[in-house]
Ligand code: SF4
């Protein structure tokens with residue numbers, strides 16, 4: 567029987583998820599990264615907020631672009647083959663000629679291939695940025711989708727490409743819910759931490775995100791946040807299904823205050839340092855045991 571506590575993984579990528587916003591997902595991700603002194607990746611590209619706590623000094627900003635078609639009107643004969651080909655409604659032919667709706671385009675490149683006149687070429691369109699920095703022992707990468715852009719998936723791809731440059735473990739702060747942004751974020755992770763709050767709504771969202779990680783066959787455990795004395799619906803849910811409860815974070819005014827002030831709890835109070843260090847240890851054992859079980 568291997569000793570889980572002594573095993574080392576060459577790469578350790580841990581996604582932090584929640585079924586909805588406001589459950590404490592960023593709180594858990596930021597404090598785990600700070601307790602481990604490793605890496606934090608903000609994949610919540612529509613509303614990244616981990617930097618409000620970590621306050622990194624950004625050393626690099628990279629532009630994220632996607633390819634969209636551009637038409638040469640002197641070549642276009644109006645045959646409409648490109649319009650018929652596009653499944654995303656990104657092309658239309660009007661009395662003014664071929665219209666391109668860049669935000670509908672999925673950059674498949676198909677229209678360029680089917681055009682018999684070589685009237686279509688590609689240009690780069692900026693949809694957001696990735697920032698890279700460092701703060702008090704934590705390497706921090708953060709994706710930011712520009713306002714009005716329909717999909718942050720290319721930004722997630724850009725972020726994940728830099729995963730190998732970061733010290734382990736890397737904690738990925740995912741978007742809330744179970745959208746394609748979350749699916750892209752967890753695709754290659756080793757373990758998922760599901761953060762839940764003890765309300766009926768919280769239970770529904772926990773179930774939703776648990777179903778998602780099961781679909782992806784990812785090992786997972788639950789952190790119950792905002793725990794009050796008495797019955798906890800999330801706890802019952804986990805016990806009935808044999809889901810590991812990694813930690814319970816009590817509902818406490820002090821933690822709410824630290825969070826509202828943009829402070830990192832493990833750096834401010836010994837009880838939270840102890841709580842997250844303990845969570846880190848349990849998580850490490852869980853991940854390494856799962857790695858052995860899956861290998
Ligand atoms: S690249 Fe693909 S998605 Fe974009 S306009 Fe052309 S066919 Fe449509």
Ligand code: SF4
Nearest residue numbers: 642643645646648681
């Ligand atoms: S396929 Fe080419 S020639 Fe035909 S409408 Fe589209 S851009 Fe114009």
